[in-house]
Amino acid sequence: MDKTLSGHKIGFVGLGNMGGPMARHLHDADAEIVVWNRSNAAAETAVAYGMKRAATLPELAREIGGGIICINLTMTDVVEKIVFGENGLITGLSPEALIIDLGTTGVPATKEFAKRISWVDSPVSGGQVGAEAASLTIMAGGTEEAFQRALPILQTLGKNVTHLGASGSGQVTKLANQLIVAQTIDAVAQALRLAELAGLDSALVRKALLGGFAESRILDLHGDRMVRRDFAPGGRSTLQLKDVRLICELAESLGFASPTLSNCRDQWETFVHEKGYGDLDHSGLFRLYEGA
DSSP states (O other): OOOTTTTOEEEEEOOSTTHHHHHHHHHHTTOEEEEEOSSHHHHHHHHHHTOEEOSSHHHHHHHHTTSEEEEOOSOHHHHHHHHHSTTSGGGTOOTTOEEEEOSOOOHHHHHHHHHHSEEEEOOEESHHHHHHHTOEEEEEESOHHHHHHHHHHHHHHEEEEEEEESTTHHHHHHHHHHHHHHHHHHHHHHHHHHHHHTTOOHHHHHHHHTTSTTOOHIIIIIHHHHHHTOOOOSSBHHHHHHHHHHHHHHHHHTTOOOHHHHHHHHHHHIIIIISOOTTSBGGGGHHHHHTO
8 A cells, every 4th residue: 555644643443343444554554543442452453553552532632633533433422422422532632633434423413513623424335345455435524624634544445535515415425325225235135035935046046137237236245145144244234223223314304205214224123123133244134034
């Protein structure tokens, strides 16, 4: 990787399946990375890789000063607590600092956060594979000035970076992405199970469909998981449900009614809560149609 971030000191909070690879890419681009993570193991791995660890969130904020802090967290309430809560980043945050939120966070909350501090919402698509390969699609919202500050970092993490507009625009776009993902997973699961019930080999059906108009990354990657019944988590179903709930929240706030979206939410609620499959990969929705 080109050493494009030499001289930058960047904070990174949240070193999970997505955040960990992102922090490594920024380090490999010659940035000085200061991390904080709730669990020790991921933080220790980052230190072993050559990054610096802050003991507390205010310490990380003070270390970064007027620079940039990236956060990659799963839930909106966690984002608010980490940034604005007691002993959160805000305690040591410089007025000149910029927060880049790389997770999927609620739209109303994002707009409120951006009123308080400099903020770029930059949710990503591409999953853990994209994070590892630095090939993520990144959807950014925020002022032009804030986006330009964030851009060198975003270009280090992804190959397709788009500024959609004002704060919250990135999150709206990510929820549009997740609406397509959630319903397409459901459609692929139904199609492959229907073929099996009709006596066909679902692997051959998937292969045939990949050459036609139904071809998609979900049919390719998640369809393969469904055929093999390999539902070890990449993207956990609990997080897919979280995103579907955020989509429905946004739709309701805009007066947008969709029976297919309502049904999609019901399917994911059933899968995660009634069936107890929240820790499976979201391709595991296939199990609903097996009667499992």
